[in-house]
Amino acid sequence: MIDEGVLAQIRTMVAEREWDQFHTPENLAKSITIEAAELLECFQWHRDADLSRVQGELADVLTYCCLLADKLDLDIGRIVLDKLQETRAKYPVDKARGRSTKHDRL
Amino acid sequence: MIDEGVLAQIRTMVAEREWDQFHTPENLAKSITIEAAELLECFQWHRDADLSRVQGELADVLTYCCLLADKLDLDIGRIVLDKLQETRAKYPVDKARGRSTKHDRL
């Protein structure tokens, strides 16, 4: 789990390197996408990927997500819970069960 | 922060809908990238984005990250801390301070 201790270590790493100046919300959104695509690259030609590469790339995505949340004063747990509530409403169990169809076509 | 309570709610939402069958690591990696790009879309033409849209898209990225970590039996906090250690080593403070240069060109 990502608790305050983890978040504190991310912040310290960035502060020590004075990288905050590069971390506009826009640049962080770009960075999340770039790292997500590196994660996807682990699966470019095959369904199974090298676990240690996946782990490193997933960590990069998560770290930039935490930095963007921080920058916008959002609590990552709070926004995940809020979105879960929306998802539950958009995809009622009886309609969505066992289907990967998008809500607007359910 | 994303603690066990948040993770439990994500798992329940998925289990109730029997969506686990779609969540291969490869499909989750695709999903993380797709949601990351929707987050980026908030910043497509402008540097400042609508906060509530950003919040929703960031939550989607985080949720799929949690699902992929679960699927691979990874602890999201643990992998972030492991990667931080690597980053600290690759970007020593005295070399990286105030610079956005990639480590292989530092």
Next chain:
Amino acid sequence: MIDEGVLAQIRTMVAEREWDQFHTPENLAKSITIEAAELLECFQWHRDADLSRVQGELADVLTYCCLLADKLDLDIGRIVLDKLQETRAKYPVDKARGRSTKHDRL
């Protein structure tokens, strides 16, 4: 411009290496996204990028686009023209002029 001569050279390069077996439409779609993100990486922290890197990454995106079109028996010029027609209809000049707003909010 990308004419039949260029397409023929792409096909030959792939055929000589027997890479067609990896080029499912799904894998090509992943590859387009991965290369697009590498293009974006040229602009990760700065608005201006190294032109020769941009050129190489843009070429990669285009090459995979041509391969996907080929695989699906689509003519890249034809589909671009078809989509232009849709775009013109969705964004009438008098409504869309000088605005970056999405059509559903115009």
Next chain:
Amino acid sequence: MIDEGVLAQIRTMVAEREWDQFHTPENLAKSITIEAAELLECFQWHRDADLSRVQGELADVLTYCCLLADKLDLDIGRIVLDKLQETRAKYPVDKARGRSTKHDRL
């Protein structure tokens, strides 16, 4: 194929709407990535996608690629051919035949 006629129609569509002001190289790179991910979304949960959706999204990627090339005064055919030459050199037929391995691990 994408010839001068197709490029001219793209340019006219943009000019009529005065959209050139939004088309910085950075914004176009973001747009290419965003559209690439929409293309990928056609394959999010399944290997086979709806052909007409794929066609439309692929056209969007190609259109933004043409706009970025234009903006940087690059000929799309030229840069594809230049990159092919690099690829041929990095992946010699006898080493790369039938393998999806990256050049640095060949």
